Amino acid sequence: MGSAPDASDIVAVIERVKESGCDDVRVSRGKSRTIIGLLGDVSQLDPVELRGMAGVVNVVSVFAPYKLVSRDNHPERSTVWVGGVPIGPGTVTLIAGPCAVETPQQTLEAAQMARAAGATLLRGGAYKPRTSPYAFQGLGEAGLRILADVREQTGLPIVTEVVDPDDVKLVASYADMLQVGTRNAQNFALLEAVGEIGKPVMLKRGMSATIEEWLMAAEYIAQRGNLDIVLCERGIRTFETATRNTLDVSAVPIAQRLSHLPVIIDPSHSGGHRDLVLPLTRAAIAVGADGVIIDIHPDPEQALCDGPQALTGSDIGDLARVMTLMPAVTGRHRTPSAMPSDESIQASLRRTLEGARA
Structure with a gap:
């Protein structure tokens, strides 16, 4: 319809x-x-x-197993709106911030650095599913409150992870977008819960998932009534040990061919090393990703989570240049800052973006 x-x-x-x-x-x-x-x-x-019925635009038969997220069902690629910020074709969106929320000051400084780099969405983890049970697991609701305070100070809508179906309502009460991480990419109870809550969802690819398994995971969310899904390629597990994960850049055009959902890349968790983040960001934009999600920290040496891959200091200026120059090379532009909630203003921006794609 x-x-x-x-x-x-x-x-x-x-x-x-x-x-x-x-x-x-x-x-x-x-x-x-x-x-x-x-x-x-x-x-x-x-x-x-x-x-011929009122409101019906088209009727199609869908044979792909992921029926709702398939291009068979919706031939035109979709744009997902997060707090007034578009993620989709025609633009390149930068989502940036600390991997983990540690303190109000650390989160605010990271958010200010993210905004200086051109970010229009703030990432930050209040719940952290870690490989080791002894690693920092996040501040929980205290971290969510910090993120909400920083959003008030910077105007950046929040993207944050949820790891338990029982926490979905709580996290959604603070967040503008819910993230499902790689370790929960096939946690079907969680996928169904975020599908029912009515907030946009970022779904990271499982570390050993095929593209079809990734899209089927998205189908669990869509089948519960939520089509505002952004797919995130964050690197997959291979035999290679030189990087934290192996970034599968081919997954972007393949997923965009098979599904109408936006597809972004996580160059921080795929590379795992600070010096790889900018080259992988350039590769993400060049291959047609609709955005990138990047770790930023004011003092990575003291970070409680993933400090070696976090950008800081002079990296921010370099990231800003990449986000300013690279999208134009691929015929797109950097996503504008969050728009007011007025629907007429957002509709005008949508028309502008559609004109840019045409």
């Missing part, structure tokens, strides 16, 4: 579908569209009749 269809139009389509004997109906809502998915025997449905 088209953007923001009337509730009565949705009800009418669902009633018509059920009259034809198809009871398995799934409604998924995104910022700019609503998809009504039908599973099972649909032979009694007349596509021409459905196309």
Whole structure:
């Protein structure tokens, strides 16, 4: 269905579908569209009749196992809006901040550095699933409160990780976007919970997941009614030990071909070393990623989490230059700062972005 269809139009389509004997109906809502998915025997449905109903833009048969996130279902690539910030085709979005929230001062300084580099979204971990049970696990809700305070001071919407289905409501009450990390990429209870909460979701690729498994994980979120999903390639586990993970840049165009969802890259967790972050950022933009998510810390030597890969000091100026110059080379531009909540203003920006893509 088209953007923001009337509730009565949705009800009418669902009633018509059920009259034809198809009871398995799934409604998924995104910022700019609503998809009504039908599973099972649909032979009694007349596509021409459905196309003629109010609010219906198109009727398509989807054969991919990930039906809602497939390009078969939605041929045009999608833009996901996070606190007024677009992530999608035509732009390159920088998400940056500390891997872990440690103190109010550390988080504020990292956020200011991120904004100076051109970031329009702030990343920061309040819950940290770590390989070792003895490593820093995050500040929990205290960390979320710090992020909310920093958002007030900087204007940067928050992207933060949730690791437990029971914490989804709490984290969503603070965050503008929920992140599902690589260790939880196939935690299906968590995927369903974030799908039901109504906030945009960043889904990192599982460290050993195929692209199809990654998209199927996204389908769990979409199937629960949430189409505002951003895929994040963060490197996969291979035999190579020179980097923390192996960045699969080919995953970006492949995922964009198979799915309408935006795809970004994490050059920090893939490379694992500060000197690799900027080269991998350039590679991400060159291959067509819709954004990057980068670790920044004011004092990496004292960081409680992933200090060796965090940018700092003079790195910020270099990152700002990459974000200023590289998008134009690929026919796009850096994502603008967060827009006011006024829908008419956001609609105007959407038209501008669509014109840039055309």
